[in-house]
Amino acid sequence: MDSYNASPLFPHRASLRVLGGEATRSAMQPADWQALLGGPGLNARELQALQGLPMLRWVHAGELVFSRQQAATALYAVLDGAVGLGLARADEPFQLERTVRGPQWLDASSAWLGGTHAQDAQALVDARLMQLSLPALRALLQREAGLLERMLVVLAGTVHSLTSVTHDLMHKDAERRLAAWLLQRCRCMETGGAQIELNERKRDIAAQLAITPETLSRMMRQLNRKGLIEVHGYSVKVLDLDALKTLARD
Amino acid sequence: MDSYNASPLFPHRASLRVLGGEATRSAMQPADWQALLGGPGLNARELQALQGLPMLRWVHAGELVFSRQQAATALYAVLDGAVGLGLARADEPFQLERTVRGPQWLDASSAWLGGTHAQDAQALVDARLMQLSLPALRALLQREAGLLERMLVVLAGTVHSLTSVTHDLMHKDAERRLAAWLLQRCRCMETGGAQIELNERKRDIAAQLAITPETLSRMMRQLNRKGLIEVHGYSVKVLDLDALKTLARD
DNA sequence: CGAACCCTTGATACGCTTCAACAAGAGTGG
DNA sequence: CCACTCTTGTTGAAGCGTATCAAGGGTTCG
Numbered sequence A, B: 001m002d003s004y005n006a007s008p009l010f011p012h013r014a015s016l017r018v019l020g021g022e023a024t025r026s027a028m029q030p031a032d033w034q035a036l037l038g039g040p041g042l043n044a045r046e047l048q049a050l051q052g053l054p055m056l057r058w059v060h061a062g063e064l065v066f067s068r069q070q071a072a073t074a075l076y077a078v079l080d081g082a083v084g085l086g087l088a089r090a091d092e093p094f095q096l097e098r099t100v101r102g103p104q105w106l107d108a109s110s111a112w113l114g115g116t117h118a119q120d121a122q123a124l125v126d127a128r129l130m131q132l133s134l135p136a137l138r139a140l141l142q143r144e145a146g147l148l149e150r151m152l153v154v155l156a157g158t159v160h161s162l163t164s165v166t167h168d169l170m171h172k173d174a175e176r177r178l179a180a181w182l183l184q185r186c187r188c189m190e191t192g193g194a195q196i197e198l199n200e201r202k203r204d205i206a207a208q209l210a211i212t213p214e215t216l217s218r219m220m221r222q223l224n225r226k227g228l229i230e231v232h233g234y235s236v237k238v239l240d241l242d243a244l245k246t247l248a249r250d
Numbered sequence C: 001c002g003a004a005c006c007c008t009t010g011a012t013a014c015g016c017t018t019c020a021a022c023a024a025g026a027g028t029g030g
Numbered sequence D: 001c002c003a004c005t006c007t008t009g010t011t012g013a014a015g016c017g018t019a020t021c022a023a024g025g026g027t028t029c030g
Helices: A028-039 A044-051 A134-141 A145-171 A176-189 A202-208 A212-227 A241-248 B031-039 B044-049 B136-144 B146-171 B175-188 B202-208 B214-225 B242-250
Strands: A021-026 A057-059 A064-066 A073-081 A080-089 A092-101 A103-107 A120-123 A127-133 A195-197 A229-232 A235-238 B023-025 B055-059 B063-067 B073-080 B080-091 B091-100 B104-107 B120-123 B125-135 B195-199 B230-233 B235-238
Touching: A028 A044, A028 A103, A028 A145, A044 A134, A044 A145, A044 B235, A080 A103, A080 A127, A092 A103, A092 A202, A092 B146, A127 A134, A127 B044, A127 B230, A134 A145, A134 B146, A145 A176, A145 B091, A145 B146, A176 A195, A176 A235, A176 A241, A202 A212, A212 A229, B031 B104, B031 B146, B044 B136, B044 B146, B055 B120, B063 B235, B073 B136, B080 B104, B080 B125, B091 B104, B091 B125, B091 B202, B125 B136, B125 B202, B136 B146, B175 B195, B175 B235, B175 B242, B214 B230
Parallel strands: none
Antiparallel strands: A021 A057, A057 A127, A064 A120, A073 A103, A073 A127, A080 A092, A080 A120, A195 A235, A229 A235, B023 B055, B055 B125, B063 B120, B073 B104, B073 B125, B080 B091, B080 B120, B195 B235, B230 B235
């Protein structure tokens, strides 16, 4: 009732342009590679070998990166911005299932299977992407076995992440999924302050949690009433971290 | 109402023994490797290289294969039988999330991440397992790049499978998930006859679909009434394949 | 035989969705 | 500047889908 709602400040989304997206061959930063491949520091030779491969590409908000009918011949990664994976339907509103942000792989698996992508990918905000043709990568990995292991670790991480998602969907109700989501956001900020800035639309958060925006709103209020969090528009302060953990855990 | 129920013939499950499970170093069949790694035929050198690695292991129904507290230092595969992935709780009944049967990888991802397993694994029936120590495998893959790519394809397949599961959980109701599950069972039999033998407990099927056994029973009856399938105990005949596909699709 | 396990069926309860209405910010164009 | 529209989030009432609880029947085992 009180003014717990404040400053929703999303501009009208750019109408969904489906332009081509300019593709250029361009240099990546070593830090980009390190973020994507993880593990110990990449040596100069590995960086050298990687450098020639990628196509960089800028896409605007709403633009499709790839569609699920389309043969997967490359691996994709998001360098900056955020891209959503889900279903694009003629009936328009993109059915978001998972969002990929910052430096992270978008789809490192489909190309290996020789089929088509399993989902559509749509830029949620303007984004900088990398695209890695499979044949070129395959040739490189033959020579650099160390990189191949890093790719295995990347895919293994995706498997674990998806396993966790399915577990939550099967066994946790909306409130507990939200609690888990908030905790994950806390953790990746790594600050004890426990102040979370939502830099995406709430309906996109709801989609990832597989609930409706209405339910998300009610759950937020509910956690607010219980004194676990304090919500002011798009910023959430965690008041009782332990209670939140207890709520979220299995 | 009519005798649509027939011949449920499950013996009492072996009480959950948590013995060690005998582990022996023993030869695998080339066909086992081919089934696990897929792709074009493995050549003699590759088979030779693989042959020395695995530990074979027999486990009885109800026995734990690994637990999620436990450090993951090996890759696991099921050669014969069926193993369930999920949560084992002190409160006993194993919370099944996914079943792995026949020749298939059980957990090929956890070891690469250097952490613990994400789930518990429990044999659903007596099973023959293979266990591949990560260091040994890693050394082998350095030399045999062709095998490494096969491992990547395996993990990529797991990612796709899990993506499909989460999609279904997010967007399909119980009836449609059951329809999709039945179709998948049809397809892997590859016979036009479309007769499905359920060789697992219905409550295990229900668990995979993230519904209760009661709901599964009702959904079966519902599809029966609609004339899509005909159920006799543990065998299901598909009467209207097209209708089933229409129901299951997105 | 009873005990243990499985599946089924019915009545009830709960979680979440759907539908509708409203408020507020942000562009647009007169 | 204003009215107008589009989008977003919020709130409330009603309804659907599924879980929960309880009871009953069938089969196997001891």
